[in-house]
Amino acid sequence: MNKSAIHLVVFACNWDGLSCIEEAARGGLTYPASVRVVRVSCLSRVHQGLMLKAFELGADGVMLLGCEPGNCQYDIDAGLVTREYEKARIVLGLLGLGKERLVLCHIPRGDGPGFVRRVTDFIKELEQVRPAIPARA
Amino acid sequence: MFDTEREIIESKIRLCLDCGKCTVVCPVAQHDPEFNPRLIAQRRLSQNSHSPQDETIWQCISCYMCVERCNYYVKFPEFIHGLRAEALAEGAQLQCTHGGALQALQHMMAREDLLQDRLSWLPQDIELSEQSDTIFFVGCAPYFDIVFSDLEVNTLKGVEGALRLLNRAQIPFNILANERCCGRDLLLQGDREGFLALAKANMQEFARYGVKKIITNCPECHYTLKVDYPNVLGDTGIQVMHLTEVIAPLVQSGELSLGELEKRATYHDPCTLGRCSRIFDEPRQILRAVTGLDVVEMEQSREKALCCGASPWVYCGAVNRQIQDQRLTQATATGADILVTTCPKCQIHLRCAQKSRDGKIPQVEIQDLAFLAARSLDIGGESVG
Structure with a gap:
């Protein structure tokens, strides 16, 4: 991995989350190539292990992109992911990497510009916090 | 450093008589006929040892029960750790429990430039001696x-x-703000590279602060720092003691008196503290020093104590759950209010069994020995209840 850029992993739910990313692509909007999108059926499938694994592999930040409250296709809503997100954030804090490296976003369905704005803002925030995390050798 | 072939020889597996006593006492084998320590050894040591890969090696819970029974003290768990390292080197994929969160944590903790912020829990009233x-x-x-x-x-x-x-x-001690995981779980699952990185990071930290003596409450940290670090890195020059080894003599001599607790408790020997480190009496001496505490033994205790049933965060399934159920049932049969242990992992594994059975399994309270002893003195950090 080229460590000069901020590496971001976006776990996007297959429904509203991914629709924003597709909309951004359809609209010809651009965002840094160091953003990797991982499509999941629902954010409730993403537990703390996966979030931490992304950091272990060298991600500087992780974004969880899911449906707005009430829009979950599996009626789970944000309950599970919020719990796992809170745990992973505290662990990142304990590790000294900083809680702010993990964010949970709910963007309206199909909001391409909104997604690009959030991603670029997040990258700017990460550039401010601390030097990039060296990947495991 | 590590040499798998040497480790396998040092486990004395070639002394195996094929008698099968290990299989009889193995808690995993009792619930899973597919798992057979004697046959694992036989398969690996036979001519066609390398194909196909033996999947059952991941089920051993490293409880050391087999070593206790073996006439030649063949260190079967250490043989298994060697086989796991071999399997990983050949590309085997670990089936991590809890989504691999613990493995990710341990690997991240091994980073040299890590500056943890891990002491926010430390109560104000604890006196540290920085020197x-x-x-x-x-x-x-x-x-x-x-x-x-x-x-x-x-x-x-x-x-x-x-x-x-x-x-x-009045025993002075300091706490290191940037200590790492001891790495035992990685060692047990065969991840030698990960273990070494953690061990080296810890040793650097110890050297920086001129550490001469370490006291631990976790039996796994105790054994790893005391036995595995010198094995792998050479003599560390550091004395390692478990808390019970420090406190029990003081309690016995009357220098430290404990308080009162009107409860019935049973002591669960963690495998690593008991069968590995041979610390059986000290925890019991501490418990007996608590006035009013009725200490009872489970059907299987001391050298024969049943494991809490889980592995180093890999391969946990129905068999592990059955072992946990069995242990909790043994604890309840004693009529104890509290199951006391010294290992945080025993607490987690037994609690997991209680929680997943949704009240259908004995809900005996699980407590750490040090907490219970401190609680008897009203210094446990919460009101007695």
Whole structure:
């Protein structure tokens, strides 16, 4: 991995989350190539292990992109992911990497510009916090 | 450093007589006929040892029960750790429990430039001696309590209890703000590279602070720092003691008196503290020093104590759950209110069994020994109840 850029992993739910990313692509909007999108059926499938694994592999930040409250296709809503997100954030804090490296976003369905704005803002925030995390050798 | 072939020889597996006593006492084999220590050894040592890969090696829970029974003290778990290292080197994929969160944590902790912020839990009233060359090695408790918060475990209570007991006994100690996981789980699952990285990071930290003596509450940290680090890195020149080895003599001599607790408790020997480190009496001496505490033994205790049933965060399934159920049933059969242990992982594993059975399994209270002893003195960090 080229460590000069901020590496971001976006776990996007297959429904509203991914629709924003597709909309951004359809609209010809651009965002840094160091953003990797991982499509999941629902954010409730993403537990703390996966979030931490992304950091272990060298991600500087992780974004969880899911449906707005009430829009979950599996009626789970944000309950599970919020719990796992809170745990992973505290662990990142304990590790000294900083809680702010993990964010949970709910963007309206199909909001391409909104997604690009959030991603670029997040990258700017990460550039401010601390030097990039060296990947495991 | 590591040499798998040498390790396999040193486990004395070639002394195996094929008698099968290990299989009879193995808690995994009792619930899973597919798992057979004797046959694992036979398969690996036979001519066609390398194909196909033996999947059953991941089920061993490293409880050392087989070693206890073996006439030649063949260290079967260490043989298994060697086989796992071989399997990983050949590309085997680990089936991590808890989504691999613990493995990710351990690997991240091995980073050299890491600057943890892990002491926010430390109560104000604990007295640290920054100049002391003795440290209390906290272990992963601050992380466990977050990762397993849905199990409602509180392994830090045990650590706080231990620190308060040391303060009460006027034993000076310091705590390192940037200690790493001891790495035992990685060692047990065959991840030698990960273990070495953690061991080296810890040794650097110890050298920086001129550590001469380490006290731990976690039996796994105790054994790893005391036995595995010197095995792998050479003599560390550091004395390692378990909290019970420090506190029990003081209690016996009357230098430290414990308080009162009108309860019935049973002591669960963690495999690593008991069968590995041979510390059986000290925890019991501490418990007996608590006035009013009725200490009872389970059907299987001391050298024959049943394991809490889980592996180093890999391969946990129905068999592990059956072992946990069995242990909790043994504890309830004694009529105890509290199951006392010294290992945070035993707490987590047994609590996980209780939680997943949704009240259908004995809900005996699980407590850390140090917390219970501190609680008897009203210094456990919460009101007696």
